[in-house]
Amino acid sequence: MRVAALISGGKDSCYNMLQCVSAGHSIVALANLMPHTHVPDELDSYMYQTVGHQAVDLYAEAMDVPLYRRTIEGSSLHTGREYSQTEGDEVEDLYQLLKLVKEKEHVEAVSVGAILSDYQRVRVENVCARLQLQPLAYLWRRDQAELLREIISSGLQALLIKVAAYGLDPERHLGKSLAEMEAYLHELSEKYGVHICGEGGEYETFTVDCPLFKKKIVIDSMETVIHSADAFDTYRLSAVTLVQEFFGLPVDIRSNSASVRTPRRPEPNPARLHTPAK
Known part of the structure; x- marks a missing residue:
């Protein structure tokens, strides 16, 4: 299917794109919701990661x-377990964005990097149902330790750009790669119950390279933004550039015959986010 990938810059949305290509789908467009220019770093949103935007x-x-x-115009107005179309809610920004992408690119499905949040799942399903699009969520309810290992093994490179959990120190851990943090995240999970993939908001990442990239993103400089006296800081990506890839396996993301450096593709196991047969 022709797929539009919802991306935030984080590891999950990028890795789900890899899984879509591995399943034989074609990524033909990317879609992103961003805060207003007067919001410099992170928007207070139940739905969207905006740090690193x-x-x-x-x-x-x-x-x-x-x-x-x-641009995200709405806010979190309808916060119940179920969702129905609500004027002024930030979910309607997603609807308008995907409506445009469907009209322009004739997409049939949407790549979604959701792992654990029923709040996000319900709202993405609502938008996709209204637009007659198929959500593809290969990471849904995956074991987080296994998933993190797969993400790292796939060749995807992501850096921590936000920390907000006990045991995560901005001075020590911001800017570290997932590979560098994996063992420590397991330790924090055992000691404090931290979600290894950050599904509790413990950390956010920005992907600088993956097998789908033809050019690697290089972060030339980052600025630490202190949000509070506790361990809740982010990196502002103040200067970034692209460099041509001269290594790794080339991937045609528009081709159903693409060969991708990914481990085995698990069958999705969502409550309602079903993946149709290829």
């Missing part, structure tokens, strides 16, 4: 596919 534009060139972006 300054560098998301580079994904279009890195992957050589069009990127559609929309």
Whole structure:
């Protein structure tokens, strides 16, 4: 199927794209929701990761596919377990964005990097149902330790750009790669119950390279942004560039015959996010 990938810049949305290609789908467009320019770093949103949004534009060139972006105008108004169309809710920004992408790129499905959040799942399903799009969520309810190992093994490189959990120190851990952090995240999970993949908001990442990229993102400089006196800080990506890839396995993300450096593709196991047969 022709797929639009919802991306935040984080590891999960990128790895789900890899799984879509591995399943035989074609990534034909990227879609991203971003905060207003007067919101410099992170928007208070139940739905969207916005930390690192300054560098998301580079994904279009890195992957050589069009990127559609929309400013988040709404807020979290309808916060119940179920969702119905609500004027002024931030979910309606997602609807308008995907509506445009469907019209322009004739997509049939949406790549979604959700792992654990029923709040996000319900709202993405609502939008996709209204637009007659198929959500593809290969990471849904995966074992997080196994999933993190797969992400690292796939060749995806992501850096921590936000920490917000006991045991994560901004001075020590911001800017570290997932590979560098894996053992310590397991330790924090055993000691304090930290979600290894950050599903409790413990950390956020920004992907600088993966097998789908034709160019690697290089972060030239980062600025630490202190949000509170406790361990809740982010990196502002103040200068980023692209460099041509001269190594690794080339991947045609528009081709159903693409060969991707990914481990075995697990069958998705969502409550409602079903993946149709190829």
